């Protein structure tokens with residue numbers, strides 16, 4: 103069995119203080135999450151709405167939950183009462199639903215815009231042009247219960263770290279451009295969520311402010 107506390111501290115020693123660690127606990131039981139919690143970790147990521155609701159209900163309430171997967175609009179209502187950040191927003195329809203449900207709970211929910219930066223076809227996410235259109239739309243300007251707090255992307259799953267580095271550079275470039283063109287007065291637009299167990303060191307070198315790490319902390323997942 104993996105020693106979660108040892109793994110967590112090993113990861114933390116490789117992450118600068120200004121980079122936030124999201125401990126990706128998907129598929130892992132509450133006992134594992136509590137080991138990381140007791141070692142001081144408070145930010146966790148999940149990618150199944152039902153699992154996230156169950157974990158929220160049964161684990162300490164000071165955990166900051168990030169939803170890191172592709173979110174279907176019909177699941178937003180389950181997460182809206184408590185989710186801190188929806189990391190992978192990839193449609194205006196989803197943003198609209200998050201705004202609506204956040205409003206009904208009198209909350210503001212952080213959202214990251216997910217960009218498609220990998221070469222794989224299957225991955226979700228926006229192009230830069232699509233995001234410009236979104237941010238210029240009247241619909242977007244009317245949303246009062248969402249905060250676009252940053253961008254998120256996943257590198258190609260490969261051992262070729264120079265290819266992944268290029269993808270992370272692209273995401274950093276998108277962030278900088280959006281900051282300049284749309285969010286220059288908005289100090290809450292500040293996060294670049296990139297880097298997982300296999301590529302977080304490169305992501306940090308390329309400007310990541312938030313890494314999402316699962317297997318290096320909790321061990322391999324068995325689905």
Ligand SMILES: *Cc1c(COP(=O)(O)O)cnc(C)c1O
Nearest residue numbers: 126170298299300314315316317
């Ligand atoms: C599973 C997952 C991670 C963590 O992956 P590891 O390789 O286990 O670190 C990070 N981000 C997203 C979006 C994920 O789905």
